[in-house]
Amino acid sequence: MARARSVAIIGGGIGGLTVANALKQIGMSVSLYERAPYFIPTVGAAFGLQPNGQISLAHIGFKDQIEKIVNPIHKWQVINENCEVVAKTDELREFGKRFGYFMGGALRAELVDVLKEPLEKSGILYYSHNMTNIKQDKDGVTISFDNEKQQKTVRVDMVIGADGIRSTVVKQIFPQTAPPIYIKKNIFYGMIDNIDEQTSINPIVREKNTITQNFDHGEFLTYPAGDKGQCMWAVLYSADTPPSTNDDAEWTKMNNQHELNQCLAKFRQSHPVHECAAATDKQRLLHFGLYYRQHRNDGWHRNRICLLGDSCHATLPYVGQGANMAIEDAISLATCLEKNNFEMEPAFQEYYKKRFNRTKRVVNISRYMGLFYHSENPIIRSIKLPVISWLINSGMMLKSLEKEMYGNCPVPIEQKNIVK
Numbered sequence: 033m034a035r036a037r038s039v040a041i042i043g044g045g046i047g048g049l050t051v052a053n054a055l056k057q058i059g060m061s062v063s064l065y066e067r068a069p070y071f072i073p074t075v076g077a078a079f080g081l082q083p084n085g086q087i088s089l090a091h092i093g094f095k096d097q098i099e100k101i102v103n104p105i106h107k108w109q110v111i112n113e114n115c116e117v118v119a120k121t122d123e124l125r126e127f128g129k130r131f132g133y134f135m136g137g138a139l140r141a142e143l144v145d146v147l148k149e150p151l152e153k154s155g156i157l158y159y160s161h162n163m164t165n166i167k168q169d170k171d172g173v174t175i176s177f178d179n180e181k182q183q184k185t186v187r188v189d190m191v192i193g194a195d196g197i198r199s200t201v202v203k204q205i206f207p208q209t210a211p212p213i214y215i216k217k218n219i220f221y222g223m224i225d226n227i228d229e230q231t232s233i234n235p236i237v238r239e240k241n242t243i244t245q246n247f248d249h250g251e252f253l254t255y256p257a258g259d260k261g262q263c264m265w266a267v268l269y270s271a272d273t274p275p276s277t278n279d280d281a282e283w284t285k286m287n288n289q290h291e292l293n294q295c296l297a298k299f300r301q302s303h304p305v306h307e308c309a310a311a312t313d314k315q316r317l318l319h320f321g322l323y324y325r326q327h328r329n330d331g332w333h334r335n336r337i338c339l340l341g342d343s344c345h346a347t348l349p350y351v352g353q354g355a356n357m358a359i360e361d362a363i364s365l366a367t368c369l370e371k372n373n374f375e376m377e378p379a380f381q382e383y384y385k386k387r388f389n390r391t392k393r394v395v396n397i398s399r400y401m402g403l404f405y406h407s408e409n410p411i412i413r414s415i416k417l418p419v420i421s422w423l424i425n426s427g428m429m430l431k432s433l434e435k436e437m438y439g440n441c442p443v444p445i446e447q448k449n450i451v452k
């Protein structure tokens with residue numbers, strides 16, 4: 033059976049960086065190729081780093097660094113259009129006590145800095161490498177890169193496609209794959225620095241360690257991120273087309289003031305979305321369409337090439353698990369390779385078996401939550417807020433989140449601590 037000692041990872045997103053570290057630690061010869069010339073500090077702004085993602089990163093030695101960049105979330109509240117709290121729980125505080133990790137907000141750029149450091153130090157992270165072609169034979173894989181300045185080929189035993197939702201690796205090994213599905217929702221996504229000093233913003237939204245949501249027109253969301261008093265806010269709304277036809281539309285800089293104005297016009301003047309938009313520097317505002325990928329059920333590998341993260345199971349953002357799932361994949365794939373003595377076929381099969389149901393459930397839950405939040409059906413609209421309020425006030429929302437997302441983490445969170 034074919035064993036792998038050298039591995040090339042295509043894509044330096046959260047999944048690619050995590051798996052590069054994990055494989056390096058178990059003794060593989062690793063190289064990571066990212067098409068961007070450098071990591072752009074604003075890319076992706078903030079995201080929810082949940083206990084399952086944090087535990088997985090701690091498993092490969094990043095516990096202290098992660099603690100420094102995560103802003104813990106203790107409280108979850110839902111507001112109405114007048115910014116009055118209609119549901120809340122501070123049970124999230126308990127996560128810290130029971131798991132040792134809080135749900136948290138992190139800046140993507142800060143997590144990237146943490147993960148890239150050991151790779152840069154070892155000289156195995158290559159920027160400006162846009163993978164264009166992969167060919168595999170019985171002895172190895174040849175990868176071609178094409179950029180303005182250079183064309184180059186690399187030969188390795190194994191390749192991991194961690195190149196995101198519009199993966200070129202997927203197109204190469206599964207040419208029949210359908211493109212990502214646009215759900216006719218767009219999002220404006222902003223970062224506000226020093227939220228404590230933004231006195232024009234309603235104090236409810238500025239509350240420390242708190243995630244705030246409103247569901248009157250789609251979804252409005254704010255939470256603290258990073259360790260320097262930043263706050264991220266987002267508004268998700270219905271649209272006919274995504275903001276740009278650019279292939280990288282998911283992280284495009286905001287360039288459509290008209291669409292932002294149209295989106296804001298749906299909200300009452302008392303709604304904090306107006307204050308958040310006014311307090312946000314235009315450079316810190318992103319605009320993109322929401323997509324997911326049909327879950328692939330024909331395996332995530334072909335011979336020596338294996339997929340991970342958004343390239344095989346891109347999810348909608350409603351449960352904040354996309355990056356966390358990519359991190360889990362990375363740990364799971366490294367564990368399977370080590371356990372199978374670096375024999376690719378059994379390791380890839382075991383990895384797929386372990387990850388398929390887990391990621392499919394997350395993708396589906398997120399999709400159904402999105403459908404519920406955005407439904408135009410009058411009956412669903414009328415019960416939406418009471419149902420969400422009940423789920424949050426009764427603790428049901430957190431219990432199911434905990435059981436589903438943290439109970440099935442590949443790095444076991446102590447089972448006695450998980451709510452059954």
Ligand SMILES: Cc1cc2nc3c(=O)[nH]c(=O)nc-3n(C[C@H](O)[C@H](O)[C@H](O)COP(=O)(O)OP(=O)(O)OC[C@H]3O[C@@H](n4cnc5c(N)ncnc54)[C@H](O)[C@@H]3O)c2cc1C
Pocket residue numbers: 042043044045046047048065066067068076078079080081161162163164194195196197199200219221282322340341342343346347349351352353354355356357358
């Ligand atoms: C609005 C929104 C909010 C989100 N919020 C959250 C959240 O709160 N919590 C959460 O866990 N997740 C969240 N996510 C999801 C998360 O961003 C993704 O799931 C996660 O980034 C996937 O990681 P990845 O490594 O698979 O891919 P990516 O992070 O997309 O990385 C892919 C990398 O591959 C590179 N690349 C692409 N093609 C090539 C090529 N041909 N050659 C070389 N390099 C290439 C790209 O430049 C990129 O750096 C959110 C997503 C969206 C859209």
